[in-house]
Amino acid sequence: MTIFIATYITLLGLILGSFYNVVGLRVPAKESLLHPPSHCPNCNTQLKHRDLFPVFSYLLSRGKCPYCGTSVSSLYPLGEAATGLLFLWVYLQFGFTGKGLLGFLLVSLSVIVTVADLKYMLIPNKVLLFFLPLFVVLVPLFAKGPLGHNLLGAVLGGCLILPFALLGGMGMGDAKLFALLGGVIGFPNVILAFLLACLLGSVVGGLFILFGVVKRKQPIPFGPWLAAGTLIAYGYGSFIISTYLSLIG
Structure with missing residues (x-):
């Protein structure tokens, strides 16, 4: 049962890590999180579902856009993998406890600001203001x-x-x-x-x-x-x- 939960938590982290990449890359640029959908920044081709599997799609495409062949930043799979592994660490360290919940939130904030800071040398106020009330309550x-x-x-x-x-x-x-x-x-x-x-x-x-x-x-x-x-x-x-x-x- 523990292995099943740990696998689920890791996969959840991978999926959320993909979203955190979007937040970290789009919020500092003042872009919408929803529009346009995920696309290649070089050829603007909208990515299909098979192109959006965290980490695995990057590995299968050998780090290149499947439509124009342009190299894709390693920031994407690294952010996804880091979130998955850190979510697994939080679960193994704290389990489903209050401290574990705070740990998941800390990982989420950490990944988003890391992506934003590495890309833009900027930590967005909007991201900090989103997490602030959560921490104030929890x-x-x-x-x-x-x-x-x-x-x-x-x-x-x-x-x-x-x-x-x-x-x-x-x-x-x-x-x-x-x-x-x-x-x-x-x-x-x-x-x-x-x-x-x-x-x-x-x-x-x-x-x-x-x-x-x-x-x-x-x-x-x-x-x-x-x-x-x-x-x-x-x-x-x-x-x-x-x-x-x-x-x-």
Whole structure:
């Protein structure tokens, strides 16, 4: 039964990941989510149902449009696969619990802002405003620990990023995003998430520069690393922090 549910959750994540790609790509461009239907951005041919299977259609077409042969961005299958795998992780980690529901929402927000930030270097206010009331309602119901820790997490999340945003090193969208994420994971997890985001961003960014994926001084979006750090802190924050404190204690 567990295997059946896990498979279902993964497939659901793949399907939703396809929709999250659409949201992340169209909302920053101020395009409708419904019109036009999914199409090749090069030849404008409307995609058929067989072209819309998450990940599998991309693999079967070898990463090319089946109608004009233009290469399709790997962002599409990566967003779909990431959502499917992260949904599976949330289910295995938390099950169908309140914390699991918050986890699914965190994954959904993370994938959307990652797609948008990678494509446009922009985190849309509309996306954050959609998730804000959901978290405002659900966090008091399901988050463990004092609610004051979540409020402190929101304040710290915004304040940690705000100086960098004012100095031009990051965008205000990053500050708003991390304030929202900090309100979900609370204090002290928000500190851990920030440190993890900086570590991941520095290591991966350095590797990208080393291998010529990006050029030196080329801006690198930080939203994906804030999201990644938040998910790690959400899943393993208590363990990481307690382990660290026991080592230095």
